[in-house]
Amino acid sequence: xTNNDGRWFAVIMAGGQGTRFWPESTEERPKQLLDLLGTGKxxxxxxxxxxxxxxxxxxxxxxxxxxxxxxxxxxxxDLPPGNMLVEPFGRNTAPCIGWAALHVRRRCPEGIMTVxxxxxxxxxxxxxxxxxxxxxxxxxxxxTIVTIGIRPHRAETGYGYVEGGRVVSGPxxxxxxxxxxxxxxxxxxxxxxxxYFWNAGIFNFSxxxxxxxxxxxxxxxxQGLDRLGKAMAEAGAAGVPESLLEETYSTMQPISIDxxxxxxxxxxxxxxxxxxxxxxxxxxxxxxxxxxPCDKDGNVxxxxxxxxxxxxxxxxxxxxxxxxxxxxxGVDNLxxxxxxxxxxxxxxxxxxxxRKLTEIMKSHRS
Amino acid sequence: xTNNDGRWFAVIMAGGQGTRFWPESTEERPKQLLDLLGTGKxxxxxxxxxxxxxxxxxxxxxxxxxxxxxxxxxxxxDLPPGNMLVEPFGRNTAPCIGWAALHVRRRCPEGIMTVxxxxxxxxxxxxxxxxxxxxxxxxxxxxTIVTIGIRPHRAETGYGYVEGGRVVSGPxxxxxxxxxxxxxxxxxxxxxxxxYFWNAGIFNFSxxxxxxxxxxxxxxxxQGLDRLGKAMAEAGAAGVPESLLEETYSTMQPISIDxxxxxxxxxxxxxxxxxxxxxxxxxxxxxxxxxxPCDKDGNVxxxxxxxxxxxxxxxxxxxxxxxxxxxxxGVDNLxxxxxxxxxxxxxxxxxxxxRKLTEIMKSHRS
Numbered sequence: 251x252t253n254n255d256g257r258w259f260a261v262i263m264a265g266g267q268g269t270r271f272w273p274e275s276t277e278e279r280p281k282q283l284l285d286l287l288g289t290g291k292x293x294x295x296x297x298x299x300x301x302x303x304x305x306x307x308x309x310x311x312x313x314x315x316x317x318x319x320x321x322x323x324x325x326x327x328d329l330p331p332g333n334m335l336v337e338p339f340g341r342n343t344a345p346c347i348g349w350a351a352l353h354v355r356r357r358c359p360e361g362i363m364t365v366x367x368x369x370x371x372x373x374x375x376x377x378x379x380x381x382x383x384x385x386x387x388x389x390x391x392x393x394t395i396v397t398i399g400i401r402p403h404r405a406e407t408g409y410g411y412v413e414g415g416r417v418v419s420g421p422x423x424x425x426x427x428x429x430x431x432x433x434x435x436x437x438x439x440x441x442x443x444x445x446y447f448w449n450a451g452i453f454n455f456s457x458x459x460x461x462x463x464x465x466x467x468x469x470x471x472x473q474g475l476d477r478l479g480k481a482m483a484e485a486g487a488a489g490v491p492e493s494l495l496e497e498t499y500s501t502m503q504p505i506s507i508d509x510x511x512x513x514x515x516x517x518x519x520x521x522x523x524x525x526x527x528x529x530x531x532x533x534x535x536x537x538x539x540x541x542x543p544c545d546k547d548g549n550v551x552x553x554x555x556x557x558x559x560x561x562x563x564x565x566x567x568x569x570x571x572x573x574x575x576x577x578x579x580g581v582d583n584l585x586x587x588x589x590x591x592x593x594x595x596x597x598x599x600x601x602x603x604x605r606k607l608t609e610i611m612k613s614h615r616s
Numbered sequence: 617x618t619n620n621d622g623r624w625f626a627v628i629m630a631g632g633q634g635t636r637f638w639p640e641s642t643e644e645r646p647k648q649l650l651d652l653l654g655t656g657k658x659x660x661x662x663x664x665x666x667x668x669x670x671x672x673x674x675x676x677x678x679x680x681x682x683x684x685x686x687x688x689x690x691x692x693x694d695l696p697p698g699n700m701l702v703e704p705f706g707r708n709t710a711p712c713i714g715w716a717a718l719h720v721r722r723r724c725p726e727g728i729m730t731v732x733x734x735x736x737x738x739x740x741x742x743x744x745x746x747x748x749x750x751x752x753x754x755x756x757x758x759x760t761i762v763t764i765g766i767r768p769h770r771a772e773t774g775y776g777y778v779e780g781g782r783v784v785s786g787p788x789x790x791x792x793x794x795x796x797x798x799x800x801x802x803x804x805x806x807x808x809x810x811x812y813f814w815n816a817g818i819f820n821f822s823x824x825x826x827x828x829x830x831x832x833x834x835x836x837x838x839q840g841l842d843r844l845g846k847a848m849a850e851a852g853a854a855g856v857p858e859s860l861l862e863e864t865y866s867t868m869q870p871i872s873i874d875x876x877x878x879x880x881x882x883x884x885x886x887x888x889x890x891x892x893x894x895x896x897x898x899x900x901x902x903x904x905x906x907x908x909p910c911d912k913d914g915n916v917x918x919x920x921x922x923x924x925x926x927x928x929x930x931x932x933x934x935x936x937x938x939x940x941x942x943x944x945x946g947v948d949n950l951x952x953x954x955x956x957x958x959x960x961x962x963x964x965x966x967x968x969x970x971r972k973l974t975e976i977m978k979s980h981r982s
Contacts, residue, residue: 556980574957577639579961579962591941593952607926
């Protein structure tokens with residue numbers, strides 16, 4: 251492990267709600283806290299261990315929300331208590347990253363940070379670690395924003411892309427632009443082209459740099475962060491009063507770092523390092539299906555489910571009740587997710603619609 | 617209520633296993649004990665109340681199995697305890713009816729009995745009662761076997777039929793023959809013809825007549841029943857020792873009264889009274905779907921299920937856990953039946969295959 255004299259920090263963003271894994275994910279237990287692949291560890295726990303391959307636990311910050319803070323702490327007993335940042339409300343990634351940058355800068359004015367989503371999958375942890383070292387070193391030496399671009403191996407329409415340009419140093423390319431989720435044809439063009447990479451939402455920069463860029467591109471957010479930064483300096487070890495944090499957060503507009511900052515950066519400000527470490531954003535039950543072993547009929551069975559299958563192919567069967575039978579007859583490519591509170595049934599291709607279902611449920615409740 | 621001086625008896629056959637309603641029906645709680653239509657009463661309870669519109673509860677006998685005897689008793693508190701006949705093993709309907717006939721004959725040598733399945737549905741109870749009075753009177757006065765034929769209103773391939781012949785008296789027709797479940801074309805011919813009726817499994821005859829006919833067509837069963845009859849006469853009120861009943865039952869071949877007796881009867885021995893009282897054998901989840909009210913998209917929701925539907929039509933949703941969400945997206949005509957122990961998913965047209973699923977489960981267990 252390289253750590254450059256304690257200058258390096260990892261910020262894990264663990265505030266997501268992960269409604270697409272309903273009914274297993276809920277507000278009280280969102281995606282990052284679930285062991286979706288049956289590894290015995292939550293996605294958050296795996297992200298933490300990956301971060302710990304780059305920086306020591308004392309330099310890992312985890313940003314999360316109030317509702318799940320105690321579960322996050324339980325899941326990460328080796329995270330120093332002061333390293334958990336609890337946002338009063340979720341405001342998307344830009345405020346989250348800005349606030350974390352304040353903490354990094356206070357601890358180390360020349361701190362370099364990597365920002366990592368808590369709920370993604372990385373298969374090759376070693377390759378990940380190697381690429382991340384390189385990205386941190388580059389962010390430190392060049393002062394640029396360094397992102398990781400996953401080399402696509404299929405024409406995926408579910409991810410955003412980053413276009414790589416000229417080589418600036420070794421494997422580091424200039425990042426020409428970020429593009430939103432493409433249509434099928436465009437995704438096929440990207441795959442052929444070879445210069446487009448999946449945007450994995452991993453960014454590396456100095457705390458100073460990102461705070462300065464937020465101030466430039468999102469001035470209102472920048473002012474809010476300035477207020478918080480001053481309060482932090484004055485309060486010292488006691489920390490900022492909860493009421494001030496709440497007040498400041500309530501004035502912040504929710505906006506993503508991609509849309510609010512990255513897409514507005516000058517040419518040359520962002521660099522991309524292409525990587526291949528078995529990455530997935532695990533965006534839907536379909537992506538879980540693809541990651542788990544299947545039987546000869548392509549059926550995948552999770553956890554303690556007792557499957558009974560007649561004339562069924564390509565199904566994903568799951569129940570949170572060990573020993574419960576899930577019986578499927580005469581249906582193909584169906585996702586069945588059972589919990590004590592709900593059972594979800596939808597075709598694998600439609601599992602992005604799970605969000606719709608959760609919205610309908612919310613509207614029923616209110 | 618007519619009861620002809622206590623000569624009339626009703627025998628409710630409540631020994632069925634009803635595997636087609638798995639996972640709600642189980643060996644411990646078969647179909648007849650379920651409230652499949654949400655009426656607040658089990659099918660058995662409804663059958664009992666129908667029987668009580670023809671004969672007093674003291675003249676109703678209920679034949680059932682050991683595993684569910686206590687639940688039957690609980691469901692029918694107004695059934696005199698001595699009127700429940702518990703078979704040591706299920707041996708299909710011929711032994712069951714023969715044994716019940718011994719009891720009827722002992723109570724009343726000239727007893728007339730109607731044999732009723734415990735797990736069928738009758739919508740028009742009043743029409744049922746009127747037809748049954750007529751059938752009992754005919755069985756008593758003519759000494760024939762009188763069956764009820766349901767006038768078909770669709771070309772049903774899931775039922776057996778009885779063909780009506782010449783008029784013998786008022787609405788009573790000669791029964792020409794019993795036929796097994798027909799194919800689609802034959803069923804359409806039956807519907808057009810007008811002389812074919814659904815065999816509802818309801819038979820009326822004197823106890824003496826059926827015991828004599830069993831002796832003639834099923835001599836081995838007849839001998840077993842003779843032994844039991846003699847033992848009953850000797851034992852008197854004490855009843856036949858359980859061990860003798862067990863021993864005798866173990867020698868009996870399982871056979872249905874339809875196949876073992878009715879199909880072998882001479883021309884003229886059986887009569888049929890056509891009837892229309894909203895009958896169904898409730899043979900599958902599909903038949904439950906058809907009996908319950910649906911929303912504008914043809915979706916039917918049972919019990920305390922909270923449905924969440926997106927782009928779904930013609931589904932039957934059910935959970936035994938009140939308040940549990942059943943969410944279906946992008947699927948049509950699907951049956952979803954959830955209990956604490958299992959969840960079943962199959963297309964409505966395939967729900968006859970549920971039996972297959974239960975067989976697979978049994979083979980897994982053994």
